[in-house]
Each structure stands twice: as C-alpha cells, then as structure tokens.
Amino acid sequence: MKMLLVGLLALIALPASAADPLPRAEPRSLGLSPERLARIGATLETEVREGRMPGAVVAIARRGKLAYYEAFGFQDGGRTRPMTREAIFPIASMTKVLTGATLMSVLEEGRLSLNDPVGRFFPALGEMRVAVDGNPETTVPAARPIRLIDLARHTSGIVYGNRGTTAAHQLWQRSLGGYARMSGPAFIAAMAKLPLLHQPGTTWEYGLSIDVLGLVIEERTDKTLGEAMADRILRPLGMQDTGFVLPEDQRGRYATPLPTDPLTGRPQEVRVGLAAPGFEGGGGQAVSTAADYMRFAQMLLNGGTLDGRRVLSRKGVEEMTRDHLYPEVANNVPTTEPHLTNFGFGVTVAVRREGGSDVLGSPGMFTWNGAYGTAMWVDPKEELAVVYMASTPGLIRQHYRRVINALVYAAIED
Structure with a gap:
C-alpha cells in the first residue's frame, strides 16, 4: 500500500515552527491597510468565541510578498489546542486544483491533449x-x-x-x-x-x-497520482506537508471541526487523510497547510514559476485559468458555490467573467474551495493570492467564504 506525504523525511526533520511560505513585506508597502487587515482577526476571533468555528489560518500575498499570515482560535473541535500556522487541513476539493496543475504538466510533455476522449x-x-x-x-x-x-x-x-x-x-x-x-x-x-x-x-x-x-x-505517468503530483508540483514548490495520507507522527497537527454543526446541531467529523484511500482521489482526498497552498497559489499567479524555478509554462497556466464554459454550455456553477455568480470554469478552477458578482474581485480571478471549510483564490489584476484554512464542514463554510472575500478586498488601499 503506497502512502504519500511529500518529503516525509524532510518534514520530520523540520522544527515545529516552519518558515514563512513567501518573503514578508509590510502590508502598506503592498497597498494593503494594516488597520483593515486587522478586521480579519477580530472577525474570526468573534466567531471562535461565540462557538461557530474552532479556528482558522489565513495567508494573504500581494505582489509576490506575504502581507498577512495568522492563526486564530483552536486546532481541534474540542477547543483544547491553540491553532498554529503549521496546522494540516483536509482540503477536500482544493485537491482538484492540484490535480489540474499536474494534468497540465503532463500535457506540456505531449502525453495527452485536453481534446482527447x-x-x-x-x-x-x-x-x-x-x-x-x-x-x-x-x-x-x-x-x-x-x-x-x-x-x-x-x-x-x-x-x-x-x-x-x-x-x-x-x-x-x-x-x-x-x-x-x-x-x-x-x-x-x-x-x-x-x-x-x-x-x-x-x-x-x-x-x-x-x-x-x-x-x-x-x-500516462505509470505512477500513483500522489507520486506524479509530488514529482511535478509539490516537491518543486517545497510543499512538504501536502499529500494524501498524514503520517502517524504528524497526526497532532490535523485540524478537526466542532463536534456538532453550529447551524444544525448534527454531529460532524472529518477523517480524510488519516487512512490510505483505495486510490488517491484527485477530486478531494488531499491534506495541506496554508503555507504550502500559498506557494502553489503564488506559482499560478506568477505564470508557472516560483523562486526562479519553472513548474508550469506560462501558456499552460493561462489555459488552465481561462474560462472554458462557452455560451452553449449550461452554467450551473452557482448551484455548488452560490457566491460565485457570473463565474465560468477553466481546468479545475472557477473563473470570474466581466460584470458583477456576489463577491468582490476582478475579471480573470480564479478560485476553488473545499467542502470541509477551506478556500483559495488568485486575482491576477490585483496581484493577489489568498488562502483560508478552517475545519467547518457544514453550510456555514459558505458564509465564511463571503466574509473573508469582503475583508480582504476591503483592505486594498491603492
């Protein structure tokens, strides 16, 4: 049975406090208001205090620099362990975007075409x-x-x-x-x-x-998905805490939800990534950290490169993140993500079109989220990448997506 958490040996050797995923800069130097960014923490701390979520980690980068990277609340649903920035989350459908990038890497070697049956x-x-x-x-x-x-x-x-x-x-x-x-x-x-x-x-x-x-x-690669993803995306980006199975000695970093849904009162539990699946599902079985996923998002924002290393071609990223829902295709994206009105869809990401939407942003921004409460988006026009990690698997997750979107864009002051 093949189990993956990329860079396992290196991961075990890391100190408890990992390095920032990107170089830091003062928010104001990046056109962001520190006072308005502080609203994020105040809002999330209120949600934690009032028992609607255990905790969260938020990372915001602009112009290639890390402007905000903070943890709030608790890592566990029992509210006994403070949340840390190194917490590992089951990212559900944010796995899809990693799979999409891996697919484009295979395509760039001529091993397949998007038009292939x-x-x-x-x-x-x-x-x-x-x-x-x-x-x-x-x-x-x-x-x-x-x-x-x-x-x-x-x-x-x-x-x-x-x-x-x-x-x-x-x-x-x-x-x-x-x-x-x-x-x-x-x-x-x-x-x-x-x-x-x-x-x-x-x-x-x-x-x-x-x-x-x-x-x-x-x-196409004669490897498991996890192995192919590690070779092509994860290891080149230093995403050492991302994979499909969490090793036993890292289980203490796993973020868990409240024992009951705050809206319905029903019991809830998430165990994805704690045992090897039958196969490594590209649609929703990975775990990751805010730091790892921020490096991935920044690579996409950079057009396929990070730290001087090319992971995907610029044209490959452009094709991945352009709208492929042509007028003759019925667009039901808002039936799954109600806030993504006026979004089309590319290769595993929703893509904002010209015109208004239920969320703030720019035409060309691309995004996808996870059913357990995680979210990410990239706004090329604003040179902005955002990763939000929380373990809130109920419908309340949709509320937090709108809230974090509003708070981040409200902080732009240039």
Whole structure:
C-alpha cells in the first residue's frame, strides 16, 4: 500500500515552527491597510468565541510578498489546542486544483491533449449512455465521447450522487457513494455501468470528473497520482506537508471541526487523510497547510514559476485559468458555490467573467474551495493570492467564504 506525504523525511526533520511560505513585506508597502487587515482577526476571533468555528489560518500575498499570515482560535473541535500556522487541513476539493496543475504538466510533455476522449485511456468509458430527464431506466447513447476538457471543467455528465435528487443521482450514490474505498480499476468499472446525467459538453455538473482525471494522470505517468503530483508540483514548490495520507507522527497537527454543526446541531467529523484511500482521489482526498497552498497559489499567479524555478509554462497556466464554459454550455456553477455568480470554469478552477458578482474581485480571478471549510483564490489584476484554512464542514463554510472575500478586498488601499 503506497502512502504519500511529500518529503516525509524532510518534514520530520523540520522544527515545529516552519518558515514563512513567501518573503514578508509590510502590508502598506503592498497597498494593503494594516488597520483593515486587522478586521480579519477580530472577525474570526468573534466567531471562535461565540462557538461557530474552532479556528482558522489565513495567508494573504500581494505582489509576490506575504502581507498577512495568522492563526486564530483552536486546532481541534474540542477547543483544547491553540491553532498554529503549521496546522494540516483536509482540503477536500482544493485537491482538484492540484490535480489540474499536474494534468497540465503532463500535457506540456505531449502525453495527452485536453481534446482527447477519455476512452483513449479507459475504453470502458468510451461509449457511455445518458439518462433521459434523470431517469436511469431510460437512456440514450452519448452524442459524443467525454473529453478530458469535459472532465476538467465538469461538463462530462458525471455526477456526485449526493448532490441531486434525480433517480440517476440516487443510482450513482448507491454505486459510488463509497468510492474512496475502491481501487482505481474498480472505480472506473463501476462508473462505466452508470448513465451520465447530461450529454457530454452540454452542462456544468459537479461530480467525480476530477477523480477520473487523476487516474488518467496515473495511466500516462505509470505512477500513483500522489507520486506524479509530488514529482511535478509539490516537491518543486517545497510543499512538504501536502499529500494524501498524514503520517502517524504528524497526526497532532490535523485540524478537526466542532463536534456538532453550529447551524444544525448534527454531529460532524472529518477523517480524510488519516487512512490510505483505495486510490488517491484527485477530486478531494488531499491534506495541506496554508503555507504550502500559498506557494502553489503564488506559482499560478506568477505564470508557472516560483523562486526562479519553472513548474508550469506560462501558456499552460493561462489555459488552465481561462474560462472554458462557452455560451452553449449550461452554467450551473452557482448551484455548488452560490457566491460565485457570473463565474465560468477553466481546468479545475472557477473563473470570474466581466460584470458583477456576489463577491468582490476582478475579471480573470480564479478560485476553488473545499467542502470541509477551506478556500483559495488568485486575482491576477490585483496581484493577489489568498488562502483560508478552517475545519467547518457544514453550510456555514459558505458564509465564511463571503466574509473573508469582503475583508480582504476591503483592505486594498491603492
């Protein structure tokens, strides 16, 4: 059984206090108001004090320099251990963006194209059928193959079974609800028997597409996704605390949620990353830190480089972070992220379009978040990268995404 936490030996040798992920600078020298940045801490400390969240870590960089990097509250849901900046979080769907960057690295070697049909790599997925009006009992052949770009931008027709009420969703949930315990081949074989919800290329529908992309990466590189990601993205960026399984001696750094959801009162628990999955799912199984993910976000903001080292080409990053939802594609992004109105979608990231939105930002900013409470975005126009780490898996996470967005942009003073 292959287990990954990148740079394990180096990680163990690190002192308890890790270095800043980027060079620091005074906020005002970067066009940010220190007084307004202080609102972030005041707001989060209130949330912790009033019992709505255990704690959080926030990192903000502008113009390539770290302006803000602070921890608040508690690392554990029992509120016994102070949060530290070195806390490790299950990042859920922020794993997708790491998978997207790894895919672009493989593409840049000529091993695949975004237009490739997925059947090239997994013949079982080459001739899928589509449920008519969400009814899996009535299906028609897919009008065209699923292509890698469909997987990358969620227009494959593949779904998450627990994110809809149709009979097709229910069938997907029964068949693949426990997919993290499956092997990769078993996952593909089970998926091949299920009907797609939409014709490929017609509708944005959130689902297991990026987990399939991760297995495509494995097929192209002859490595596990974690190994390929480490070789191409994590090690070059020094992301030593990012991977798919947390070693036993690092479990004390794992951030956990409150024992009950503050909105519903229902019990909640997150254990992703504490045991080896059946396969390393590119859609949501990684763990990371604010520092590691900030280095990744800054690399994307820099057009593929960090600390003088090129990880991706500039054109590769441009293609990854441009809007690939053309007018003929039904855009349902706000059904998953309600605050991302007027956002399209690129290769594993939502991309803001011209015009207004429910959140502050600029056209061309790109973002994606994690179901357990984490968030990230990059705004090239403002030369801004933001990473927010918290363990708040309930719907309250959507509230915090809006709040952090407002507080960060309110601090821009130039």
